[in-house]
Amino acid sequence: xxxxxxxxxxxxxxxxxxxxxxxxxxxxxxxxxxxxxxxxxxxxxxxxxxxxxxxxxxxxxxxxxxxxxxxxxxxxxxxxxxxxxxxxxxxxxxxxxxxxxxxxxxxxxxxxxxxxxxxxxxxxxxxxxxxxxxxxxxxxxxxxxxxxxxxxxxxxxxxxxxxxxxxxxxxxxxxxxxxxxxxxxxxxxxxxxxxxxxxxxxxxxxxxxxxxxxxxxxxxxxxxxxxxxxxxxxxxxxxxxxxxxxxxxxxxxxxxxxxxxxxxxxxxxxxxxxxxxxxxxxxxxxxxxxxxxxxxxxxxxxxxxxxxxxxxxxxxxxxxxxxxxxxxxxxxxxxxxxxxxxxxxxxxxxxxxxxxxxxxxxxxxxxxxxxxxxxxxxxxxxxxxxxxxxxxxxxxxxxxxxxxxxxxxxxxxxxxxxxxxxxxxxxxxxxxxxxxxxxxxxxxxxxxxxxxxxxxxxxxxxxxxxxxxxxxxxxxxxxxxxxxxxxxxxxxxxxxxxxxxxxxxxxxxxxxxxxxxxxxxxxxxxxxxxxxxxxxxxxxxxxxxxxxxxxxxxxxxxxxxxxxxxxxxxxxxxxxxxxxxxxxxxxxxxxxxxxxxxxxxxxxxxxxxxxxxxxxxxxxxxxxxxxxxxxxxxxxxxxxxxxxxxxxxxxxxxxxxxxxxxxxxxxxxxxxxxxxxxxxxxxxxxxxxxxxxxxxxxxxxxxxxxxxxxxxxxxx
Amino acid sequence: xxxxxxxxxxxxxxxxxxxxxxxxxxxxxxxxxxxxxxxxxxxxxxxxxxxxxxxxxxxxxxxxxxxxxxxxxxxxxxxxxxxxxxxxxxxxxxxxxxxxxxxxxxxxxxxxxxxxxxxxxxxxxxxxxxxxxxxxxxxxxxxxxxxxxxxxxxxxxxxxxxxxxxxxxx
Numbered sequence: 001x002x003x004x005x006x007x008x009x010x011x012x013x014x015x016x017x018x019x020x021x022x023x024x025x026x027x028x029x030x031x032x033x034x035x036x037x038x039x040x041x042x043x044x045x046x047x048x049x050x051x052x053x054x055x056x057x058x059x060x061x062x063x064x065x066x067x068x069x070x071x072x073x074x075x076x077x078x079x080x081x082x083x084x085x086x087x088x089x090x091x092x093x094x095x096x097x098x099x100x101x102x103x104x105x106x107x108x109x110x111x112x113x114x115x116x117x118x119x120x121x122x123x124x125x126x127x128x129x130x131x132x133x134x135x136x137x138x139x140x141x142x143x144x145x146x147x148x149x150x151x152x153x154x155x156x157x158x159x160x161x162x163x164x165x166x167x168x169x170x171x172x173x174x175x176x177x178x179x180x181x182x183x184x185x186x187x188x189x190x191x192x193x194x195x196x197x198x199x200x201x202x203x204x205x206x207x208x209x210x211x212x213x214x215x216x217x218x219x220x221x222x223x224x225x226x227x228x229x230x231x232x233x234x235x236x237x238x239x240x241x242x243x244x245x246x247x248x249x250x251x252x253x254x255x256x257x258x259x260x261x262x263x264x265x266x267x268x269x270x271x272x273x274x275x276x277x278x279x280x281x282x283x284x285x286x287x288x289x290x291x292x293x294x295x296x297x298x299x300x301x302x303x304x305x306x307x308x309x310x311x312x313x314x315x316x317x318x319x320x321x322x323x324x325x326x327x328x329x330x331x332x333x334x335x336x337x338x339x340x341x342x343x344x345x346x347x348x349x350x351x352x353x354x355x356x357x358x359x360x361x362x363x364x365x366x367x368x369x370x371x372x373x374x375x376x377x378x379x380x381x382x383x384x385x386x387x388x389x390x391x392x393x394x395x396x397x398x399x400x401x402x403x404x405x406x407x408x409x410x411x412x413x414x415x416x417x418x419x420x421x422x423x424x425x426x427x428x429x430x431x432x433x434x435x436x437x438x439x440x441x442x443x444x445x446x447x448x449x450x451x452x453x454x455x456x457x458x459x460x461x462x463x464x465x466x467x468x469x470x471x472x473x474x475x476x477x478x479x480x481x482x483x484x485x486x487x488x489x490x491x492x493x494x495x496x497x498x499x500x501x502x503x504x505x506x507x508x509x510x511x512x513x514x515x516x517x518x519x520x521x522x523x524x525x526x527x528x529x530x531x532x533x534x535x536x537x538x539x540x541x542x543x544x545x546x547x548x549x550x551x552x553x554x555x556x557x558x559x560x561x562x563x564x565x566x567x568x569x570x571x572x573x574x575x576x577x578x579x580x581x582x583x584x585x586x587x588x589x590x591x592x593x594x595x596x597x598x599x600x601x602x603x604x605x606x607x608x609x610x611x612x613x614x615x616x617x618x619x620x621x622x623x624x625x626x627x628x629x630x631x632x633x634x635x636x637x638x639x640x641x642x643x644x645x646x647x648x649x650x651x652x653x654x655x656x657x658x659x660x661x662x663x664x665x666x667x668x669x670x671x672x673x674x675x676x677x678x679x680x681x682x683x684x685x686x687x688x689x690x691x692x693x694x695x696x697x698x699x700x701x702x703x704x705x706x707x708x709x710x711x712x713x714x715x716x
Numbered sequence: 717x718x719x720x721x722x723x724x725x726x727x728x729x730x731x732x733x734x735x736x737x738x739x740x741x742x743x744x745x746x747x748x749x750x751x752x753x754x755x756x757x758x759x760x761x762x763x764x765x766x767x768x769x770x771x772x773x774x775x776x777x778x779x780x781x782x783x784x785x786x787x788x789x790x791x792x793x794x795x796x797x798x799x800x801x802x803x804x805x806x807x808x809x810x811x812x813x814x815x816x817x818x819x820x821x822x823x824x825x826x827x828x829x830x831x832x833x834x835x836x837x838x839x840x841x842x843x844x845x846x847x848x849x850x851x852x853x854x855x856x857x858x859x860x861x862x863x864x865x866x867x868x869x870x871x872x873x874x875x876x877x878x879x880x881x882x883x884x885x886x
Binding site: 083084085086212213216217219220221222223224225226228229231237279280281282285356357358359360361406407408409411437439440617618621622624625626627628629650651652656657658659660662665 | 734736737738741744745746748749750751752753754755756757758760761763790791792794795800804805807808811813814815816817818819820823841842843845846848849850851852853854855856857858859
C-alpha cells in the first residue's frame with residue numbers, strides 16, 4: 001500500500017506537510033555546538049540560494065537532527081512518540097552505533113513540536129525503517145565531519161584517525177581529541193548528504209544488542225511523569241459533559257447548581273459543556289449536577305451492523321472518502337479458475353469493532369500565555385494535534401506547542417487531539433492551566449474503534465495443492481495486507497469502504513492486516529482440508545518468497561507441527577503472512593473443555609523476520625505483547641452498541657486479555673543482516689487469530705468465521 | 717471537607733478530603749504522589765494499587781477517609797536507602813513492561829502477593845495478579861519478574877515457556 005493511502009486509513013485528520021524552522025531560534029535553544037541535519041543534495045542547493053546565503057527555511061524533508069555540544073553530550077531531536085515500543089532506546093542505539101558515542105551521553109528529545117522537526121506521526125511501523133535509517137545517516141555523516149575536522153587539526157590524513165566513544169584518536173601517535181573540543185565553542189550547522197556509508201549490521205556493537213530501556217528505573221519507581229501526572233502552577237482539573245449518544249445536540253442545560261458551587265467554573269460553548277474545579281473529585285461532583293437534555297438521532301445498532309456495512313459500501317468504488325479509498329486488484333479470471341478447480345470454498349467472515357483501551361486514557365494539560373498555547377498530551381501525532389489546536393482556536397501554528405511525554409500506550413488509538421482541544425478550551429475559559437484526563441468510560445466511548453468488517457472469500461484449488469483462484473472482498477475493515485501472499489493466477493481482491501460507518505473508526509495496531517490475515521489464513525485452511533492436504537504443506541506449495549517460507553518452516557519446526565495427532569484437548573493451527581516489511585508465522589495450540597466448551601490457548605510459537613534486529617529484547621517484548629493483545633481480538637473483545645451508545649464501556653463489561661489468558665509463548669527471531677531493517681510494532685499481531693481459529697477447527701471440526709471467535713465459549 | 721491524617725510511606729500528612737473522595741485522588745492531587753495511576757475507576761485494572769497495612773487495595777475504590785489511621789505504601793515508598801525493592805529490581809531485570817503505565821500497580825500487587833506468599837507457584841502468581849491489566853501484554857515477563865523476586869532463577873525465555881499451564885477459560 002502506498003504511504004498516502006496508508007495514512008488515510010490511519011487517521012481522519014488532515015495532513016500537514018509544511019514545516020518552518022527559524023534556525024537562529026533553534027540555535028539559541030541548543031547553544032554552541034554542532035547541529036547536523038540530513039537532507040538530499042537538491043535541498044542543500046535550494047536552501048543555499050536563499051538571501052544572504054543564510055537559509056531561514058529548513059528543507060521540508062528534514063525529519064530529525066542531532067546536536068553535539070562542546071561538553072560532548074549529544075542531543076537527538078525527533079518528532080516520534082515513545083509509548084512503549086521502546087524507540088527512545090532503539091533509536092539512541094542507532095545513533096550510538098554510527099556516531100560512536102556511548103549511550104549515556106545521548107539525550108533523546110522527542111515529540112515536542114517546538115524543538116523537533118515536523119513528523120507525520122508515530123504509526124505504520126515506520127520508526128525503525130525510516131527514522132532509524134535517517135538517524136543512522138545523520139550520525140554517520142556527523143562522525144565523518146568530525147573526522148575531517150580532526151584531520152585538519154592534527155594535520156594528518158584522516159585514514160589514520162579512529163572515532164570511538166566520543167573521541168577521535170590518531171593511531172600513529174596516540175593523540176586524541178573529544179568531539180566537543182573540535183567545535184571550539186562555535187555554532188555550526190551542517191546540512192549533509194543523506195547517503196553516507198553506514199556500518200553494516202554484521203559490524204554492529206551497540207545496535208543489535210539488548211540495551212535496557214532508557215529510564216527504566218523511573219518507570220519502576222513511579223517517577224516517570226505521564227501526561228496525566230503533570231502539574232502546572234495554579235492548575236485546575238476539568239471534566240467534560242458527554243452527550244446522551246453519538247451525534248447528539250444539546251437542547252437545554254441547567255447548570256445552576258454547579259454554578260453555585262465555590263471555585264467551580266462551568267464552560268459552555270455550543271454543544272460543548274465542561275466544568276473546571278480545584279480537584280478532580282470536585283469537578284466530577286459538579287459535572288454530576290448538570291442537567292442537560294440532548295437531541296440524539298436514531299442510529300443503527302450492533303445487530304444490523306454487518307448488513308449495514310455491506311449495503312453502505314454501494315457505489316463507493318468511485319468515491320474518495322478521506323478515511324480510505326476503495327481499491328481493487330485483479331488478474332486472470334475468477335470464473336475460469338473456479339471451473340478448473342477441483343475443490344472450491346465460498347465463505348463469509350466478519351470482524352467486530354474493538355477498542356484499543358490503552359491503559360492510560362487520553363489526557364492533556366493545557367496552558368495559555370496570552371495567545372500562546374502549550375499542551376502536553378499523549379498522542380501519536382503531535383504535529384497533527386498542534387494543527388488541530390491551531391485550527392480550533394484560530395491561532396497561527398507557531399503559537400501552539402504540543403509536547404508528548406512518554407505515553408501510556410496507543411496501539412494506533414491516539415492519533416487525534418480531541419482531549420487536547422477540550423483541555424485547551426477549558427483552560428481558556430478558566431484562565432488557568434487545566435488538566436483533563438478522560439475516564440475509562442469516555443475512552444471506550446469517545447475515542448475511536450478498529451473498524452468492523454465483512455469479508456467474502458471464494459477460492460479454489462487443485463487436488464495437487466495448487467491454489468488456482470482467489471476472490472476476496474473486504475467491506476469496511478480496510479485494505480492493509482489485503483493482497484494474498486500466495487501465488488495464484490486468477491485473483492480479484494477488492495476493498496469496499498462503507499460510506500458512513502456507524503461508529504467513529506480509525507487505526508489500530510496492524511490496521512486491517514489482522515482481519516485480512518484472519519480471513520485469508522482461515523480460508524487457506526478451509527481449502528487445505530477440502531483437498532485433504534496438510535495446512536503447512538498447502539501453504540508452502542503456493543509460496544515463492546523465501547523469507548515467508550522461512551518463517552513458516554521455522555515456526556512449524558519449533559512447534560513440532562504435524563508430529564502429534566490433534567484431539568479436542570490438544571489441537572493445532574498455523575497461519576502467517578507478510579506486511580510492512582515484517583514476515584510472521586504463528587502456530588497455536590488450543591484446548592477445548594468438553595463440558596464447559598471453553599477454549600484455552602495453551603501454546604503459541606511465533607517466528608518473525610524484519611531484517612536486522614536493532615534491540616533483540618525489545619523486539620521480543622513487542623512480539624510477545626502483540627500475541628497477548630491479539631488474543632483479545634481473536635477470542636472475546638467486542639464493542640457492543642445500540643442507537644449511538646456504547647453498551648460495554650468498562651473493563652468489567654469489555655473483556656481484555658488477563659494473566660489467566662496467558663499461553664506459553666515462544667518467539668523465534670530470524671535475524672537477517674543482509675536486508676534493510678523494518679518495524680515490528682504491528683505485524684506480529686496478525687497471525688494469532690487465524691492460527692487459533694484453525695486450531696479450534698482442528699479440535700472440533702467447527703469453522704468459526706467471526707472475530708471474536710468465542711466470546712462466550714464454544715456453543716455447540 | 718474534613719481534615720484527615722494519612723500515614724503514607726512513613727510520613728504523616730494532614731490533608732483535606734471530602735466524604736466521597738477516593739484515596740487515589742488524594743495521593744495524586746494533594747500529595748503529588750503520581751506514581752499511583754488511574755486506569756478504570758472501578759477496581760478492574762489494578763493500576764491504582766497501593767498497600768494498606770501491607771495488603772494490596774485499589775485506591776480508586778478506597779475512600780480517603782477510610783484509609784486514615786492505616787499505613788499506606790505507594791510505589792514511591794518502596795525503594796529505600798538508595799536501593800530498589802527486590803520486586804522493582806526484578807521488573808527491571810526482566811524488562812517486564814513496555815509503556816509501563818501499569819507497572820506501579822503491578823509492582824504493588826506483586827509486593828502484596830509475595831508478602832502473603834513468599835514462594836508462590838506459577839498458578840498462584842496468575843491468580844494473585846489476575847486483577848491487574850497490562851494492555852501491552854507483558855504478562856509473561858511479569859510472571860518471570862515475580863518469580864525472580866521470589867528468589868527463583870529465571871530467564872525471560874524460560875519463564876515464558878514455563879507458563880504452559882496457564883490460559884483462561886472464557
